[in-house]
Amino acid sequence: MTVQFKPAETFRDTFTYRKSPEDILRFPFPFPEDEYMYSVNIEPHVRGGPTAAFQAAFDIDEHYIAECRERERVLKEDPKRCQVLPHMMAAEWDSLELIMESLAQDYPEHFSLTKAGDLWTWVNRPLNIHQSFTFGKAETLPCGPFEYITRQAQGDFTLQDQRDDNLFVDGGMVTTQADWSLEFDIGMSFHEWHGPVPLAHEKGVFDRALKYLLRLQCGQPVRRLNWTMTVNPRLDTSPENYPVWGPDKASVTPDNVAEKVHLRVELQTLYRLPRSNAILFGIRCYLTSVADIARVPKWRRRLHRVLRDLHPDIAAYKGLPRFRQTVLDYLAPLDDGEPTSKGIAPDTDVLAG
Amino acid sequence: MSDQGIKSRPRYHPIAPDPQGRHHLLVVDGPDVPVEALAEGVTPSAFEVWTVARKSAVPASPAMDEQAGAVRVFRAVPHLFSALEERLARETMGLRLYAAGTEPFLWDAYGIGARAGLSPQEMAFAHVGTQARRIFCVHCRTVMEGVTTSITTCAGCGAPLFVRDHFSRRLAAFMAVQIDAEVPGEVPQAEELYS
Numbered sequence: 001m002t003v004q005f006k007p008a009e010t011f012r013d014t015f016t017y018r019k020s021p022e023d024i025l026r027f028p029f030p031f032p033e034d035e036y037m038y039s040v041n042i043e044p045h046v047r048g049g050p051t052a053a054f055q056a057a058f059d060i061d062e063h064y065i066a067e068c069r070e071r072e073r074v075l076k077e078d079p080k081r082c083q084v085l086p087h088m089m090a091a092e093w094d095s096l097e098l099i100m101e102s103l104a105q106d107y108p109e110h111f112s113l114t115k116a117g118d119l120w121t122w123v124n125r126p127l128n129i130h131q132s133f134t135f136g137k138a139e140t141l142p143c144g145p146f147e148y149i150t151r152q153a154q155g156d157f158t159l160q161d162q163r164d165d166n167l168f169v170d171g172g173m174v175t176t177q178a179d180w181s182l183e184f185d186i187g188m189s190f191h192e193w194h195g196p197v198p199l200a201h202e203k204g205v206f207d208r209a210l211k212y213l214l215r216l217q218c219g220q221p222v223r224r225l226n227w228t229m230t231v232n233p234r235l236d237t238s239p240e241n242y243p244v245w246g247p248d249k250a251s252v253t254p255d256n257v258a259e260k261v262h263l264r265v266e267l268q269t270l271y272r273l274p275r276s277n278a279i280l281f282g283i284r285c286y287l288t289s290v291a292d293i294a295r296v297p298k299w300r301r302r303l304h305r306v307l308r309d310l311h312p313d314i315a316a317y318k319g320l321p322r323f324r325q326t327v328l329d330y331l332a333p334l335d336d337g338e339p340t341s342k343g344i345a346p347d348t349d350v351l352a353g
Numbered sequence: 354m355s356d357q358g359i360k361s362r363p364r365y366h367p368i369a370p371d372p373q374g375r376h377h378l379l380v381v382d383g384p385d386v387p388v389e390a391l392a393e394g395v396t397p398s399a400f401e402v403w404t405v406a407r408k409s410a411v412p413a414s415p416a417m418d419e420q421a422g423a424v425r426v427f428r429a430v431p432h433l434f435s436a437l438e439e440r441l442a443r444e445t446m447g448l449r450l451y452a453a454g455t456e457p458f459l460w461d462a463y464g465i466g467a468r469a470g471l472s473p474q475e476m477a478f479a480h481v482g483t484q485a486r487r488i489f490c491v492h493c494r495t496v497m498e499g500v501t502t503s504i505t506t507c508a509g510c511g512a513p514l515f516v517r518d519h520f521s522r523r524l525a526a527f528m529a530v531q532i533d534a535e536v537p538g539e540v541p542q543a544e545e546l547y548s
Contacts, residue, residue: 164472164473164474181491181528183491183494184489184491184519184521184524184528185521186523187521187522187523188361188521188522188523191360191361192360192361192520192522193361194360195359195360195361195362195518195519195520196359196361196517196519201360239491239492239528239530240491240492241492242491242492242530242531242534243492243512243531243534246531246534246535247534247535247536247537249535250535250536322535
């Protein structure tokens, strides 16, 4: 089915972002069980999965045009949201190639890539872009190859260089982040940039994840889901702009909680890149309001149970304490106590309400 | 509150010359090599030592005695760092760089070493002296020196900032985040933590 783009919707100020029923059902709901704890929840990133969000290498949905416009706006305000250290140029071209080839393969109605030797032509119909360039020659593109292609994709991306048996976050396009700063973290090692996460270090999660990722093979990408909650459908919840969006957190009331509070899910994908041996890390952000989640019986039961029993350190790290109880008060009467099936699939084709 | 358990915070060890190194250069944020900066049994004579007098009336010392046991005195930290950049630019394989002093001094030295092509394994650091922090306001990018309290006011944007344990080696600074962003004016009492 051809997706209907909604180019005018906004992720700040007026917050006109809304989800169609199809878009709600394709949401990558992040909880496979009724309780949540950090784990190395990594699986192969193969096309096909419990919801339609897993059908492509790089998922495009009805918010594509609006999200690219929001990214453009953030970059105008703060160009340093996209930075790549100079030694990562090969990884930049690797990323451009991977994303262009994947989008053209998964969405031939929207994107096409033709190659005549090193002379490539890229067509992006939703954004009305037609670009010929020479692969490997940065001066033939309007900006660096990594910035060029990630301006045309949904979600954030970082580039990890692999050296000294470690991964270093040596580049990124970060405009839709859950409260971390590329400007502060760029150049950090794996354990450094995960430094602020509670509990997981002690559980050995990062040691095991790093070992796993150091062995990541080209052509065998992997994925995991991560989550937090955001008040209003705001993509740019950066530390830089925390003084701007922080007051949202104190604005939740029993009357507005269902529409205002959003479950924020990151579909994180990791690709080994062929020339540079770097890793491209995609952090694709999905926002769904508590009201929309409540339209899927399994999801509303499970979200209630996960939030109710969440470890207080995790709740604090994710910034939930100020509105968590209000969300629970809304969800509790909607949880009939019935058992839920394993996995994240919605188990329905129609929405309630 | 003083140790938030965040893992980007560097850990330091007393310095001993790396047996794989050919030449050992120790830069010190003060007039003398602090005893506690060196591992047990190690003496300053194992290093070429650069110190900072914090005095203008220091004769410019010649860059000739580039050998263990030599001591070269600089007027101030920027004076030393400027010479360090020049020195590392003409060094060859086998040099090891060591630094002893305050945290901003150590990571500024690290940055100079890294830009000159030294790998992290070719450098070692001992933290001595004040625990005061250099902080980076994540909102306006102002850098402030010598912060000793859990909360301080940003000199750039006026935000009351909470000093996190999250440390960037590249910026040689701790991250600082507005503490009352959610409810303006809700600012806890600052604690003296890093003196």
